Amino acid sequence: MQDKVYNVLFLCTGNSARSIMAEALVTTMGQGRFKGYSAGSQPNGAVNPLAIEQVAATGYPVAGLRSKSWDEFGAPDAPQMDFxxxxxxxxAGETCPYWPGHPMTAHWGFEDPAAVTGTDEEKREAFHRIFRQIMARMSIFVSLPLHMLEKNAIQHEIHTIGATPV
Incomplete structure (x- = not known):
């Protein structure tokens, strides 16, 4: 049995919805094996209330959620990321900062639920649909026997997860 806790950073432009939901899901679904973080290249300064609604249902503490810059995770005192x-x-197309420790990276694209227009119910359904899609990929990721795989195999697996239709 391995005791390592893997730090996982999810990046998006605004850090208000998808990356926030992914942070909560990896932490809760990983059952102590993973610690999720999220950030944005151009954080919009607020977490979308519909993302908070989805996250709250997982039991993840929503009080500490905030929209933040990815620069925080390139600082010398930042936690070192594994993924x-x-x-x-x-x-995915932006030039990212230097990440200490050379974490493994992959793109897991999801539609932006915050861009959906319509009624509150239509917006809520979009958030719920994307939340379920993130959950499906996260379920595969947190099930990987990371302590038994070599780096190239892990890199292959995380790219495959991102290419899996949702």
Missing amino acids: IFTVCDNA
């Missing part, structure tokens, strides 16, 4: 995933296409 970094971009969850929006804009962040």
Whole structure:
């Protein structure tokens, strides 16, 4: 049995919805094996209330959720990441900061639920649908026997997860 806790950073442009939901899901679904973080290249300063609604249902503490810059995770005193995933296409195409420790990276693109227009119920359904999609990929990720795989195999697996249709 391995005792390592893997730090996982989810990046998006605004850090208000997808990356926030992914942070909560990896932490809760990982049952102590993973610690999730999220950040944005251009954080919009607020977490979307519908993302908070989805996260609250997991039991993850929502009081500490905030929209923050990815620069925080490149600082010398920042936690060292083992994995970094971009969850929006804009962040995937941006030049990222240097990440200490050379974490494994992959792109796991999801539609932006915050961009959905319509009634509150239509917006809520979009958030719930994307939340379920993130949960499906997260379920595969947290089930990987990371302590038994070599780095190239892990890199292959995380890219495959991101390419899996949701």
